[in-house]
Amino acid sequence: MNTPETEITEHVQETMEEMYVNMGPQHPSTHGVLRLMLKLDGEVVTEVVPYIGYLHRCHEKIGENRTYIQIIPYTDRLDYLASMYNNFGYVLAVERLMGLQVPERAEYMRVILAEMQRIASHLIWMGTFGLDLGNFTIFMYCFREREKILDMFESVSGQRLNYSFYRFGGMPLDFPESFLTDCKAFLEWFKPRLHEYDAMMTDNIIFQKRVQGLGKLDQKTAIDYAISGPMLRASGIKWDLRRNDPYSIYDRFEFDIPVGSTGDVWDRYMVRRLEMAESVKIVEQAIRQLPPGEIMGKVPKKLKPPAGDIYSRVESPRGELGFYIVSDGSEKPYRYKVRSPAFVNLSVLPIIGPGHLVADMVAILGSIDIVLGEVDR
Amino acid sequence: MTPDEMVQAIRSQFGEAVKASEVKGVEARMDINREKSYELLARLKEMGFGYLNCVSSVDWIASGELEAVYNLSSLKEPTKVLVRVRVPREDPVIRSVVSLWSTADWHEREAYDLMGIRFEGHPDLRRILTSEDWVGYPLRKDYRDERLVPYEPY
Numbered sequence: 001m002n003t004p005e006t007e008i009t010e011h012v013q014e015t016m017e018e019m020y021v022n023m024g025p026q027h028p029s030t031h032g033v034l035r036l037m038l039k040l041d042g043e044v045v046t047e048v049v050p051y052i053g054y055l056h057r058c059h060e061k062i063g064e065n066r067t068y069i070q071i072i073p074y075t076d077r078l079d080y081l082a083s084m085y086n087n088f089g090y091v092l093a094v095e096r097l098m099g100l101q102v103p104e105r106a107e108y109m110r111v112i113l114a115e116m117q118r119i120a121s122h123l124i125w126m127g128t129f130g131l132d133l134g135n136f137t138i139f140m141y142c143f144r145e146r147e148k149i150l151d152m153f154e155s156v157s158g159q160r161l162n163y164s165f166y167r168f169g170g171m172p173l174d175f176p177e178s179f180l181t182d183c184k185a186f187l188e189w190f191k192p193r194l195h196e197y198d199a200m201m202t203d204n205i206i207f208q209k210r211v212q213g214l215g216k217l218d219q220k221t222a223i224d225y226a227i228s229g230p231m232l233r234a235s236g237i238k239w240d241l242r243r244n245d246p247y248s249i250y251d252r253f254e255f256d257i258p259v260g261s262t263g264d265v266w267d268r269y270m271v272r273r274l275e276m277a278e279s280v281k282i283v284e285q286a287i288r289q290l291p292p293g294e295i296m297g298k299v300p301k302k303l304k305p306p307a308g309d310i311y312s313r314v315e316s317p318r319g320e321l322g323f324y325i326v327s328d329g330s331e332k333p334y335r336y337k338v339r340s341p342a343f344v345n346l347s348v349l350p351i352i353g354p355g356h357l358v359a360d361m362v363a364i365l366g367s368i369d370i371v372l373g374e375v376d377r
Numbered sequence: 378m379t380p381d382e383m384v385q386a387i388r389s390q391f392g393e394a395v396k397a398s399e400v401k402g403v404e405a406r407m408d409i410n411r412e413k414s415y416e417l418l419a420r421l422k423e424m425g426f427g428y429l430n431c432v433s434s435v436d437w438i439a440s441g442e443l444e445a446v447y448n449l450s451s452l453k454e455p456t457k458v459l460v461r462v463r464v465p466r467e468d469p470v471i472r473s474v475v476s477l478w479s480t481a482d483w484h485e486r487e488a489y490d491l492m493g494i495r496f497e498g499h500p501d502l503r504r505i506l507t508s509e510d511w512v513g514y515p516l517r518k519d520y521r522d523e524r525l526v527p528y529e530p531y
Contacts, residue, residue, distance in 0.1 A: 053506040226480035339431040347483040
Protein backbone atom coordinates (compact mmCIF):
# COMPACT_ATOMS: atom_id res chain seq x y z
CA MET A 1 0.00 0.00 0.00
CA ASN A 2 1.23 3.43 -0.85
CA THR A 3 2.05 5.78 1.97
CA PRO A 4 1.66 9.52 1.35
CA GLU A 5 5.49 9.87 1.23
CA THR A 6 6.00 7.35 -1.55
CA GLU A 7 3.10 8.85 -3.47
CA ILE A 8 4.80 12.20 -3.39
CA THR A 9 8.14 10.71 -4.49
CA GLU A 10 6.49 8.88 -7.35
CA HIS A 11 4.65 11.98 -8.36
CA VAL A 12 7.89 13.97 -8.42
CA GLN A 13 9.63 11.30 -10.46
CA GLU A 14 6.78 11.11 -12.94
CA THR A 15 6.60 14.83 -13.43
CA MET A 16 10.38 15.38 -13.61
CA GLU A 17 10.88 16.15 -17.22
CA GLU A 18 12.88 18.38 -19.46
CA MET A 19 11.54 21.85 -19.73
CA TYR A 20 11.64 24.50 -22.42
CA VAL A 21 12.48 28.03 -21.42
CA ASN A 22 12.50 31.05 -23.66
CA MET A 23 15.42 33.35 -23.04
CA GLY A 24 14.52 36.58 -24.76
CA PRO A 25 13.53 38.18 -27.09
CA GLN A 26 13.39 40.77 -24.30
CA HIS A 27 16.25 39.83 -22.05
CA PRO A 28 18.98 42.15 -20.84
CA SER A 29 21.82 39.78 -21.55
CA THR A 30 20.90 39.14 -25.17
CA HIS A 31 22.07 42.66 -26.09
CA GLY A 32 19.15 43.26 -28.38
CA VAL A 33 16.27 41.14 -29.51
CA LEU A 34 17.49 37.59 -29.72
CA ARG A 35 15.43 34.63 -28.62
CA LEU A 36 17.09 31.49 -27.34
CA MET A 37 14.99 28.41 -26.84
CA LEU A 38 16.63 26.52 -24.00
CA LYS A 39 15.85 22.94 -23.17
CA LEU A 40 16.59 22.43 -19.52
CA ASP A 41 17.25 19.37 -17.44
CA GLY A 42 17.05 20.91 -14.00
CA GLU A 43 19.45 23.80 -14.19
CA VAL A 44 21.53 22.34 -16.98
CA VAL A 45 20.97 23.39 -20.56
CA THR A 46 20.72 20.40 -22.88
CA GLU A 47 19.80 22.17 -26.10
CA VAL A 48 19.98 25.71 -27.44
CA VAL A 49 18.09 26.91 -30.48
CA PRO A 50 18.63 30.55 -31.43
CA TYR A 51 15.80 32.37 -33.20
CA ILE A 52 16.91 35.50 -34.97
CA GLY A 53 15.34 38.00 -37.32
CA TYR A 54 13.54 40.27 -34.88
CA LEU A 55 15.60 43.19 -36.15
CA HIS A 56 15.48 42.24 -39.81
CA ARG A 57 14.99 45.34 -41.93
CA CYS A 58 15.80 44.16 -45.46
CA HIS A 59 19.20 45.78 -45.49
CA GLU A 60 20.18 43.97 -48.68
CA LYS A 61 16.92 44.72 -50.49
CA ILE A 62 17.20 48.39 -49.56
CA GLY A 63 20.75 48.33 -50.88
CA GLU A 64 19.57 47.10 -54.26
CA ASN A 65 17.29 50.11 -54.57
CA ARG A 66 19.85 52.75 -53.66
CA THR A 67 22.86 54.13 -55.47
CA TYR A 68 26.26 53.06 -54.23
CA ILE A 69 26.89 56.20 -52.19
CA GLN A 70 23.41 56.12 -50.66
CA ILE A 71 24.21 52.77 -49.09
CA ILE A 72 27.01 54.15 -46.88
CA PRO A 73 24.65 55.50 -44.18
CA TYR A 74 22.84 52.16 -44.11
CA THR A 75 26.06 50.27 -43.41
CA ASP A 76 26.43 52.31 -40.20
CA ARG A 77 23.34 50.60 -38.86
CA LEU A 78 24.68 47.09 -39.34
CA ASP A 79 27.12 46.86 -36.47
CA TYR A 80 26.20 50.08 -34.74
CA LEU A 81 29.00 49.72 -32.21
CA ALA A 82 31.65 49.75 -34.94
CA SER A 83 30.17 51.99 -37.63
CA MET A 84 33.54 53.20 -38.87
CA TYR A 85 34.52 49.66 -39.66
CA ASN A 86 31.36 48.93 -41.61
CA ASN A 87 31.96 52.05 -43.67
CA PHE A 88 35.53 50.89 -44.17
CA GLY A 89 34.52 47.43 -45.35
CA TYR A 90 31.83 48.65 -47.74
CA VAL A 91 33.85 51.49 -49.20
CA LEU A 92 36.82 49.18 -49.71
CA ALA A 93 34.66 46.65 -51.55
CA VAL A 94 33.35 49.25 -54.01
CA GLU A 95 36.84 50.71 -54.47
CA ARG A 96 38.17 47.27 -55.31
CA LEU A 97 35.33 46.73 -57.74
CA MET A 98 36.04 50.02 -59.49
CA GLY A 99 39.82 50.01 -59.08
CA LEU A 100 39.90 53.38 -57.32
CA GLN A 101 43.11 54.68 -55.76
CA VAL A 102 43.07 56.20 -52.31
CA PRO A 103 45.57 58.93 -51.33
CA GLU A 104 48.16 58.08 -48.73
CA ARG A 105 46.88 60.46 -46.09
CA ALA A 106 43.32 59.17 -46.40
CA GLU A 107 44.57 55.61 -45.88
CA TYR A 108 46.25 56.62 -42.65
CA MET A 109 43.16 58.51 -41.51
CA ARG A 110 41.10 55.42 -42.19
CA VAL A 111 43.37 53.19 -40.14
CA ILE A 112 43.52 55.63 -37.22
CA LEU A 113 39.73 55.93 -37.07
CA ALA A 114 39.18 52.22 -37.61
CA GLU A 115 41.52 51.18 -34.83
CA MET A 116 40.09 53.75 -32.44
CA GLN A 117 36.73 52.25 -33.30
CA ARG A 118 38.04 48.80 -32.49
CA ILE A 119 39.09 50.03 -29.05
CA ALA A 120 35.67 51.61 -28.50
CA SER A 121 33.90 48.44 -29.61
CA HIS A 122 35.99 46.19 -27.37
CA LEU A 123 35.41 48.59 -24.49
CA ILE A 124 31.66 48.28 -24.90
CA TRP A 125 32.02 44.54 -25.07
CA MET A 126 34.11 44.39 -21.93
CA GLY A 127 31.77 46.69 -20.06
CA THR A 128 28.60 44.85 -20.95
CA PHE A 129 30.25 41.48 -20.42
CA GLY A 130 31.18 42.61 -16.91
CA LEU A 131 27.62 43.79 -16.45
CA ASP A 132 26.27 40.40 -17.51
CA LEU A 133 28.40 38.74 -14.86
CA GLY A 134 27.49 41.21 -12.13
CA ASN A 135 30.51 43.49 -12.24
CA PHE A 136 28.90 46.86 -12.59
CA THR A 137 31.99 48.97 -11.96
CA ILE A 138 33.85 47.83 -15.07
CA PHE A 139 30.87 48.96 -17.12
CA MET A 140 31.23 52.53 -15.83
CA TYR A 141 34.98 52.49 -16.36
CA CYS A 142 34.72 51.26 -19.95
CA PHE A 143 32.03 53.76 -20.84
CA ARG A 144 34.14 56.57 -19.42
CA GLU A 145 36.94 55.74 -21.88
CA ARG A 146 34.58 55.14 -24.77
CA GLU A 147 33.00 58.52 -24.19
CA LYS A 148 36.34 60.18 -24.89
CA ILE A 149 36.69 58.27 -28.15
CA LEU A 150 33.17 59.28 -29.17
CA ASP A 151 34.01 62.91 -28.40
CA MET A 152 36.96 62.65 -30.75
CA PHE A 153 34.85 61.03 -33.46
CA GLU A 154 32.34 63.81 -33.02
CA SER A 155 35.04 66.39 -33.56
CA VAL A 156 35.99 64.60 -36.79
CA SER A 157 32.65 63.64 -38.31
CA GLY A 158 29.99 65.52 -36.34
CA GLN A 159 28.35 62.28 -35.26
CA ARG A 160 28.70 60.18 -32.17
CA LEU A 161 27.49 56.78 -33.32
CA ASN A 162 26.60 56.53 -37.02
CA TYR A 163 29.42 58.37 -38.70
CA SER A 164 29.05 57.69 -42.46
CA PHE A 165 32.51 59.18 -42.69
CA TYR A 166 34.25 57.11 -45.37
CA ARG A 167 33.85 57.94 -49.04
CA PHE A 168 34.83 56.12 -52.20
CA GLY A 169 38.35 57.20 -53.03
CA GLY A 170 39.21 58.90 -49.77
CA MET A 171 37.78 60.83 -46.86
CA PRO A 172 35.38 63.79 -47.04
CA LEU A 173 37.08 65.98 -44.43
CA ASP A 174 40.52 66.25 -42.95
CA PHE A 175 41.10 65.87 -39.22
CA PRO A 176 40.39 69.05 -37.26
CA GLU A 177 43.49 70.72 -35.82
CA SER A 178 42.99 69.46 -32.30
CA PHE A 179 42.37 65.83 -33.24
CA LEU A 180 45.92 64.50 -33.34
CA THR A 181 46.93 66.08 -30.02
CA ASP A 182 43.67 64.87 -28.47
CA CYS A 183 44.30 61.41 -29.83
CA LYS A 184 47.86 61.23 -28.51
CA ALA A 185 46.74 62.52 -25.13
CA PHE A 186 43.97 59.94 -25.06
CA LEU A 187 46.31 57.07 -25.84
CA GLU A 188 48.73 58.15 -23.09
CA TRP A 189 45.83 58.36 -20.71
CA PHE A 190 44.29 55.10 -21.89
CA LYS A 191 47.30 52.80 -21.53
CA PRO A 192 47.36 52.84 -17.70
CA ARG A 193 43.57 52.34 -17.75
CA LEU A 194 44.12 48.88 -19.23
CA HIS A 195 45.87 47.94 -16.00
CA GLU A 196 42.86 49.14 -14.07
CA TYR A 197 40.76 46.65 -16.03
CA ASP A 198 43.29 43.98 -15.22
CA ALA A 199 43.00 44.73 -11.53
CA MET A 200 39.23 44.62 -11.76
CA MET A 201 38.66 41.74 -14.17
CA THR A 202 41.74 39.83 -15.29
CA ASP A 203 43.32 39.36 -11.87
CA ASN A 204 40.00 38.95 -10.15
CA ILE A 205 39.88 35.39 -8.86
CA ILE A 206 36.06 35.40 -8.76
CA PHE A 207 35.91 36.36 -12.42
CA GLN A 208 38.55 33.81 -13.36
CA LYS A 209 36.75 30.96 -11.63
CA ARG A 210 33.50 32.09 -13.17
CA VAL A 211 34.56 31.98 -16.81
CA GLN A 212 37.44 29.53 -17.13
CA GLY A 213 36.46 26.34 -18.90
CA LEU A 214 33.10 27.69 -20.07
CA GLY A 215 31.90 27.30 -23.64
CA LYS A 216 34.98 25.63 -25.06
CA LEU A 217 35.33 25.77 -28.82
CA ASP A 218 37.99 23.58 -30.37
CA GLN A 219 39.90 24.49 -33.51
CA LYS A 220 38.26 21.96 -35.79
CA THR A 221 34.75 23.09 -34.92
CA ALA A 222 35.80 26.72 -35.18
CA ILE A 223 36.96 26.25 -38.77
CA ASP A 224 33.98 24.06 -39.60
CA TYR A 225 31.68 26.86 -38.49
CA ALA A 226 33.88 29.52 -40.16
CA ILE A 227 34.24 31.41 -36.90
CA SER A 228 36.29 34.56 -37.29
CA GLY A 229 37.76 37.39 -35.31
CA PRO A 230 38.67 37.26 -31.62
CA MET A 231 36.57 34.14 -31.17
CA LEU A 232 38.67 32.22 -33.72
CA ARG A 233 41.91 33.50 -32.25
CA ALA A 234 40.77 32.49 -28.76
CA SER A 235 40.66 28.91 -30.03
CA GLY A 236 44.37 29.15 -30.78
CA ILE A 237 44.31 29.87 -34.52
CA LYS A 238 46.52 32.79 -35.41
CA TRP A 239 44.39 34.28 -38.16
CA ASP A 240 43.84 37.98 -38.58
CA LEU A 241 42.93 39.46 -41.95
CA ARG A 242 44.93 42.56 -41.11
CA ARG A 243 47.99 40.33 -41.20
CA ASN A 244 47.00 37.37 -43.37
CA ASP A 245 45.14 39.17 -46.15
CA PRO A 246 46.30 42.77 -45.69
CA TYR A 247 44.03 45.50 -46.98
CA SER A 248 44.50 49.26 -46.93
CA ILE A 249 47.93 49.88 -45.34
CA TYR A 250 47.88 47.38 -42.50
CA ASP A 251 51.04 45.71 -43.77
CA ARG A 252 53.04 48.77 -42.70
CA PHE A 253 52.41 48.44 -38.99
CA GLU A 254 53.95 46.24 -36.36
CA PHE A 255 51.52 44.59 -34.03
CA ASP A 256 51.03 41.23 -32.37
CA ILE A 257 48.08 38.93 -32.81
CA PRO A 258 47.01 37.66 -29.40
CA VAL A 259 45.80 34.06 -29.39
CA GLY A 260 44.22 31.88 -26.76
CA SER A 261 44.71 28.19 -26.16
CA THR A 262 41.51 26.40 -25.15
CA GLY A 263 38.87 28.61 -26.74
CA ASP A 264 36.83 29.12 -23.59
CA VAL A 265 35.16 32.31 -22.43
CA TRP A 266 38.28 33.31 -20.54
CA ASP A 267 40.40 33.12 -23.69
CA ARG A 268 37.91 35.23 -25.60
CA TYR A 269 38.08 37.79 -22.85
CA MET A 270 41.88 37.80 -22.86
CA VAL A 271 42.16 38.07 -26.65
CA ARG A 272 39.95 41.16 -26.70
CA ARG A 273 41.68 42.68 -23.71
CA LEU A 274 45.10 42.25 -25.38
CA GLU A 275 43.82 43.43 -28.76
CA MET A 276 43.03 46.82 -27.28
CA ALA A 277 46.71 47.27 -26.47
CA GLU A 278 47.64 46.22 -30.03
CA SER A 279 45.20 48.75 -31.50
CA VAL A 280 46.86 51.42 -29.38
CA LYS A 281 50.19 50.44 -30.93
CA ILE A 282 48.78 50.70 -34.46
CA VAL A 283 47.23 54.12 -33.85
CA GLU A 284 50.49 55.41 -32.38
CA GLN A 285 52.48 54.25 -35.39
CA ALA A 286 49.90 55.65 -37.81
CA ILE A 287 49.95 59.06 -36.12
CA ARG A 288 53.75 59.10 -36.28
CA GLN A 289 53.79 58.23 -40.00
CA LEU A 290 50.76 60.34 -41.03
CA PRO A 291 51.81 62.17 -44.20
CA PRO A 292 50.43 65.51 -45.36
CA GLY A 293 48.63 65.78 -48.69
CA GLU A 294 45.39 65.09 -50.48
CA ILE A 295 42.56 63.23 -48.78
CA MET A 296 40.36 62.56 -51.80
CA GLY A 297 41.38 60.64 -54.88
CA LYS A 298 40.04 60.98 -58.40
CA VAL A 299 36.49 59.70 -58.38
CA PRO A 300 33.98 60.06 -61.22
CA LYS A 301 30.93 62.22 -60.46
CA LYS A 302 28.56 59.43 -61.37
CA LEU A 303 29.56 56.18 -59.80
CA LYS A 304 29.04 53.28 -62.17
CA PRO A 305 31.25 50.29 -61.37
CA PRO A 306 31.96 47.98 -64.30
CA ALA A 307 29.81 44.87 -64.54
CA GLY A 308 31.21 42.12 -62.37
CA ASP A 309 31.21 40.90 -58.81
CA ILE A 310 33.53 41.01 -55.85
CA TYR A 311 33.78 39.49 -52.42
CA SER A 312 35.79 41.80 -50.22
CA ARG A 313 36.51 41.21 -46.56
CA VAL A 314 37.95 43.14 -43.66
CA GLU A 315 38.71 42.30 -40.05
CA SER A 316 36.04 44.13 -38.10
CA PRO A 317 36.11 44.08 -34.27
CA ARG A 318 33.83 41.04 -34.45
CA GLY A 319 35.54 39.12 -37.22
CA GLU A 320 35.43 38.77 -40.95
CA LEU A 321 33.09 41.40 -42.36
CA GLY A 322 32.52 40.57 -46.01
CA PHE A 323 30.66 42.39 -48.74
CA TYR A 324 29.60 40.54 -51.85
CA ILE A 325 28.58 43.06 -54.50
CA VAL A 326 27.31 42.22 -57.97
CA SER A 327 27.32 45.13 -60.39
CA ASP A 328 25.48 45.20 -63.71
CA GLY A 329 27.16 48.44 -64.75
CA SER A 330 24.38 50.69 -63.49
CA GLU A 331 24.52 53.13 -60.61
CA LYS A 332 22.81 50.72 -58.23
CA PRO A 333 24.19 47.36 -57.16
CA TYR A 334 22.43 44.41 -58.76
CA ARG A 335 22.98 42.37 -55.61
CA TYR A 336 24.43 43.51 -52.35
CA LYS A 337 25.12 40.95 -49.68
CA VAL A 338 26.68 41.34 -46.27
CA ARG A 339 28.53 38.50 -44.63
CA SER A 340 28.31 39.62 -41.05
CA PRO A 341 30.71 38.10 -38.53
CA ALA A 342 28.24 38.07 -35.65
CA PHE A 343 25.68 36.10 -37.72
CA VAL A 344 28.21 33.36 -38.41
CA ASN A 345 29.71 33.37 -34.92
CA LEU A 346 26.28 33.06 -33.33
CA SER A 347 25.53 29.94 -35.38
CA VAL A 348 27.97 27.93 -33.26
CA LEU A 349 26.01 28.57 -30.05
CA PRO A 350 24.00 25.30 -30.33
CA ILE A 351 27.36 23.49 -30.19
CA ILE A 352 29.11 25.32 -27.36
CA GLY A 353 26.03 26.08 -25.25
CA PRO A 354 24.70 22.69 -24.08
CA GLY A 355 26.07 21.18 -20.91
CA HIS A 356 26.26 24.44 -19.02
CA LEU A 357 24.08 26.04 -16.38
CA VAL A 358 21.51 28.64 -17.40
CA ALA A 359 23.53 31.33 -15.65
CA ASP A 360 26.57 30.36 -17.70
CA MET A 361 24.64 30.72 -20.96
CA VAL A 362 24.68 34.43 -20.27
CA ALA A 363 28.47 34.39 -20.06
CA ILE A 364 28.86 32.26 -23.19
CA LEU A 365 26.46 34.38 -25.22
CA GLY A 366 28.20 37.52 -24.01
CA SER A 367 31.59 36.16 -25.01
CA ILE A 368 30.48 35.73 -28.64
CA ASP A 369 30.02 39.50 -28.83
CA ILE A 370 26.96 39.71 -31.03
CA VAL A 371 25.36 42.89 -32.29
CA LEU A 372 21.84 42.13 -33.41
CA GLY A 373 21.81 44.93 -35.95
CA GLU A 374 24.40 42.94 -37.82
CA VAL A 375 23.00 39.47 -37.19
CA ASP A 376 19.56 40.31 -38.53
CA ARG A 377 20.44 42.95 -41.11
CA MET B 378 48.58 25.67 -54.47
CA THR B 379 48.24 28.57 -56.89
CA PRO B 380 44.79 29.40 -58.31
CA ASP B 381 45.91 28.29 -61.79
CA GLU B 382 47.02 24.86 -60.58
CA MET B 383 43.81 24.50 -58.68
CA VAL B 384 41.63 25.33 -61.69
CA GLN B 385 43.70 22.92 -63.81
CA ALA B 386 43.22 20.09 -61.31
CA ILE B 387 39.49 20.71 -61.03
CA ARG B 388 39.02 21.00 -64.78
CA SER B 389 40.89 17.77 -65.47
CA GLN B 390 38.78 15.90 -62.92
CA PHE B 391 35.37 17.37 -63.63
CA GLY B 392 35.68 18.28 -67.28
CA GLU B 393 32.45 19.67 -68.61
CA ALA B 394 30.90 20.27 -65.21
CA VAL B 395 33.01 23.43 -65.06
CA LYS B 396 31.26 25.75 -67.47
CA ALA B 397 33.69 28.65 -67.18
CA SER B 398 36.66 29.63 -65.10
CA GLU B 399 38.92 32.60 -64.68
CA VAL B 400 41.72 33.61 -62.35
CA LYS B 401 41.73 37.09 -60.82
CA GLY B 402 44.82 37.67 -58.70
CA VAL B 403 44.75 35.07 -55.93
CA GLU B 404 41.10 34.26 -56.55
CA ALA B 405 39.91 31.51 -58.86
CA ARG B 406 36.35 31.82 -60.13
CA MET B 407 34.30 28.98 -61.53
CA ASP B 408 30.81 28.55 -62.92
CA ILE B 409 29.72 24.99 -62.48
CA ASN B 410 26.81 22.69 -63.20
CA ARG B 411 24.52 21.96 -60.34
CA GLU B 412 24.64 18.19 -60.90
CA LYS B 413 28.29 18.10 -59.86
CA SER B 414 28.27 21.00 -57.40
CA TYR B 415 28.45 18.87 -54.26
CA GLU B 416 31.22 16.61 -55.56
CA LEU B 417 33.22 19.57 -56.78
CA LEU B 418 32.91 21.47 -53.51
CA ALA B 419 33.82 18.32 -51.61
CA ARG B 420 36.92 17.99 -53.77
CA LEU B 421 37.83 21.62 -53.06
CA LYS B 422 37.51 20.94 -49.37
CA GLU B 423 39.89 17.99 -49.74
CA MET B 424 42.32 20.28 -51.53
CA GLY B 425 42.58 22.40 -48.41
CA PHE B 426 39.83 24.97 -48.77
CA GLY B 427 38.37 24.17 -45.40
CA TYR B 428 36.94 27.60 -44.64
CA LEU B 429 33.60 28.51 -46.18
CA ASN B 430 33.45 32.29 -45.92
CA CYS B 431 30.04 32.93 -47.32
CA VAL B 432 27.15 31.58 -49.34
CA SER B 433 25.31 34.26 -51.29
CA SER B 434 22.40 34.10 -53.69
CA VAL B 435 21.67 36.15 -56.79
CA ASP B 436 18.50 36.41 -58.85
CA TRP B 437 19.28 36.54 -62.59
CA ILE B 438 15.74 37.22 -63.64
CA ALA B 439 16.60 38.08 -67.26
CA SER B 440 17.83 34.54 -67.91
CA GLY B 441 15.30 33.00 -65.53
CA GLU B 442 17.89 31.63 -63.15
CA LEU B 443 18.87 31.78 -59.51
CA GLU B 444 22.48 31.52 -58.48
CA ALA B 445 24.26 30.40 -55.34
CA VAL B 446 27.76 31.74 -54.79
CA TYR B 447 30.23 30.01 -52.50
CA ASN B 448 33.32 31.81 -51.24
CA LEU B 449 36.00 29.41 -50.09
CA SER B 450 39.42 30.06 -48.63
CA SER B 451 41.94 28.31 -46.48
CA LEU B 452 43.58 29.47 -43.29
CA LYS B 453 46.99 28.45 -44.60
CA GLU B 454 47.30 29.81 -48.13
CA PRO B 455 46.21 33.09 -49.74
CA THR B 456 44.40 31.31 -52.60
CA LYS B 457 40.63 31.90 -52.64
CA VAL B 458 37.87 30.30 -54.66
CA LEU B 459 34.52 31.64 -55.79
CA VAL B 460 32.12 29.03 -57.08
CA ARG B 461 28.85 29.92 -58.80
CA VAL B 462 26.02 27.47 -59.33
CA ARG B 463 23.02 28.44 -61.43
CA VAL B 464 19.63 26.77 -61.25
CA PRO B 465 16.41 27.47 -63.16
CA ARG B 466 13.79 29.51 -61.30
CA GLU B 467 11.11 26.85 -61.80
CA ASP B 468 13.21 24.22 -60.07
CA PRO B 469 15.64 25.96 -57.71
CA VAL B 470 17.20 22.96 -56.01
CA ILE B 471 20.87 22.59 -55.09
CA ARG B 472 22.44 19.89 -52.99
CA SER B 473 23.24 21.21 -49.52
CA VAL B 474 26.84 21.39 -48.33
CA VAL B 475 26.04 21.38 -44.61
CA SER B 476 27.66 17.94 -44.35
CA LEU B 477 30.90 19.51 -45.61
CA TRP B 478 30.84 22.77 -43.69
CA SER B 479 28.50 23.29 -40.74
CA THR B 480 28.62 27.02 -41.29
CA ALA B 481 26.57 26.52 -44.46
CA ASP B 482 23.58 25.74 -42.23
CA TRP B 483 22.57 29.33 -41.54
CA HIS B 484 23.81 30.67 -44.86
CA GLU B 485 21.65 28.20 -46.76
CA ARG B 486 18.67 28.91 -44.56
CA GLU B 487 19.12 32.58 -45.35
CA ALA B 488 19.34 31.91 -49.08
CA TYR B 489 16.20 29.76 -48.83
CA ASP B 490 14.38 32.38 -46.78
CA LEU B 491 15.15 35.42 -48.90
CA MET B 492 15.78 33.96 -52.35
CA GLY B 493 13.89 30.71 -52.36
CA ILE B 494 16.69 28.35 -53.29
CA ARG B 495 15.94 24.94 -51.83
CA PHE B 496 18.94 23.06 -50.51
CA GLU B 497 18.44 19.34 -50.80
CA GLY B 498 19.68 17.41 -47.79
CA HIS B 499 19.71 20.38 -45.44
CA PRO B 500 18.93 19.07 -41.93
CA ASP B 501 16.63 21.92 -40.94
CA LEU B 502 15.59 24.11 -43.85
CA ARG B 503 13.37 26.75 -42.24
CA ARG B 504 13.03 30.47 -42.68
CA ILE B 505 15.57 32.29 -40.56
CA LEU B 506 15.27 36.07 -40.84
CA THR B 507 11.62 36.53 -41.76
CA SER B 508 8.79 35.01 -39.77
CA GLU B 509 7.73 31.43 -40.39
CA ASP B 510 4.45 32.37 -42.08
CA TRP B 511 6.02 34.76 -44.56
CA VAL B 512 4.85 34.40 -48.13
CA GLY B 513 7.26 34.79 -51.01
CA TYR B 514 10.97 35.37 -51.24
CA PRO B 515 11.80 39.05 -50.63
CA LEU B 516 15.14 39.26 -52.38
CA ARG B 517 13.81 38.05 -55.72
CA LYS B 518 13.62 40.81 -58.27
CA ASP B 519 9.95 40.16 -59.01
CA TYR B 520 8.90 40.16 -55.36
CA ARG B 521 5.96 42.48 -54.79
CA ASP B 522 4.33 43.32 -51.51
CA GLU B 523 1.24 45.49 -51.50
CA ARG B 524 2.37 47.02 -48.22
CA LEU B 525 5.49 48.36 -49.90
CA VAL B 526 5.58 52.04 -50.66
CA PRO B 527 6.76 52.43 -54.24
CA TYR B 528 10.09 54.14 -54.49
CA GLU B 529 10.06 56.55 -57.41
CA PRO B 530 13.30 58.11 -58.53
CA TYR B 531 13.26 61.91 -58.76
